[in-house]
Amino acid sequence: MYLTEQEIMGTQEALMRSYEQIESQEQEIKRFFEENKSRKFVFIGCGSSNMLAKSCERLFIARPGTSAVALAGGDYLVNPGYYRETVRDAIVVALSRSGLTSEIVRGLTIMKKEPGVKVVSITMKEGNDAAGLSDLAIVLPWAYDNSVCQTRTVATLYASALQLCAICYGDEGLKAAVKAAAGSNKAHQEKWRPSLEEIGKNDFSDVVVLADGPLCGIAEEGALAFTEVALVPGKYFNMLDYRHGPIVLNGKKTLTILLLQPGETSYQYAMVEDLKKHGGTVVTVGDAAGNPCSAALHVQIEGIDRFEAFGMPFIYVCQMIALSHALAIGGNPDAPTGLDAYITLK
Template identity: 55%
Template sequence: MYLTEQEIMTQHIALEKTYAYLSGMQEKIRGFFSTAKHRKFVFLGSGSSYMLAKSGQRMFAACPDTAAAAISGGDYLINSVYYGETIKDGIIITLSRSGQTSEIVRAVKYIKEHYGNPVISISMKDNNDIMPYSDFNLTLDWCYDKSVCQTRTVTNLYLSLLMLAAIYSGDDDLEVSGRAAAEQNQAFREAYRPALKSIAEKNWDNAVILADGALNGIAEEGALAFTEISMLPGRQFNLLDYRHGPIVLSDEKTLTIAVLNPGAERLQSAMVEDLKSHNGILITVSAETENQYGADAHICVDGTGRFEAWGIPLIGMIQMLAYEKSLLLGRNPDAPAGLDAFITL
């Protein structure tokens, strides 16, 4: 068994531990948030963690009277002066598997030296290089992925962001949804793995993920999972925005995963019909129990709760599908050529 499969198929254990850990830290986290001068957050990440930062930005920006931004570590290193007003008076939240990625470490060091912002770091490795510049460390070392491609790590980073948003805004319903997604993770994966394996066996050579709102960033990470694990092109777009150009590349060898948010059924159903007209392979994801759009497969996330929490079953199913496809293609999902677990400049 590859490490990637082990890490995907045991991530429910890590999710439940992450939920318990953050629940137990609620008062400390709430106290730290209260030290900020303004209700403003800046999320920093690189690669997968930058994609997760985009989901964090959307979760926090949706909170009352709150501003949020997401910046990649490399972008900040090159353009630190440009981002001066973006950084000013904000709480910095860094996301990293190892805490050793050079762009993030250097960016946080520069921010502390020039602006003195409060910093929260979320990582999967203790005593890492970011910690000396961080004021509040959340270390989830039970989530650390040993394979190059991140699976369990990104799923738990997403849950961490969802929990932080719930604690910050006092949104108990969001927290309950996060717990439900963690508790149902194993049953969800086991229920849908056979259907996903059947989809992997179909003749497709590129994948598109369509998702909106807080799921935008985690869906982009899902597209990257196809690129890194299956070594096939993966792309991500907002659902309706896909019509504005990119859909011209959709053909019979395109796998499309469309996440259908509750509401706006007329707009979304019309979009699904457009997708079907391109004769590719279609998976729909929604709270509906029935495959009402006639997709090649339908994934029901009913019971997870809030739309934001759908990101957890969504990334899990994408990871499994990418893994199954990599096996069929005879590739090693643990060690894609040319990639390292983290980047040192």
């Protein structure tokens, strides 16, 4: 069994242990937000964690009296002066698997010199540099992925960000949804793995992932899983916005995965019908039973009553199809060409 596969299938343990760890720090986290009244957030990450930062931006910006922005670590590092007012008086939340990535560590070092900045970090490696620069550090070493491509790490970073938001704003419903998503992860994996493996055996040459709202970043990470694990180009777009140009490249060898938001059918289902006309493989994911759009596969998300928490079962769909496709074409998902687990700049 490849290491990537082991880590994907070990996601539930990482999610549950991380939920419990953050729960054990809940009073510390509440005290931090009570002492730091700013609700101006800057989320910073690199690669996968930058994509998750985009989800965090959408998650937090919907809260009252809150502003939020996601920054790529490298973007900030190249021109920190441009973002001085963006960072001033903000709570900076750093997301990182290793906590050692140069753009994150150097960026936080600069940010901490700006007036009013406080730093929160969520990382997966003990004794890391980002945690040492933080006013509040959440370290989850059991969720660390040893393979190059992140799988259980991104699911855990995403879930932890949801839990952080729930504690900050006293949202018990969101916290319960995170726990439900974590606790049902293994059953979800086992139920849908055979169907996802069959989709992974299909002959496709590119992948498009469509999603909206706070799922935007983890959906972009889902597209990246195909690029990194299967070496097949993966792209992300907002769902309805995909019609505004990029859809022209959708063809018979395109796999399109759509995450359907609950409660709305006309616009989203019409999008699925448009995509089916292009002749490629269409997979839908959502809480509806059956196969409402007659897609090649519909993956039902069950027992989770908050859309924000759909991200954990959804990312598995992308990861397992990508893994299965890599194996079907004779690839090695543990050794993508030219990638390192984290980047150290000279």
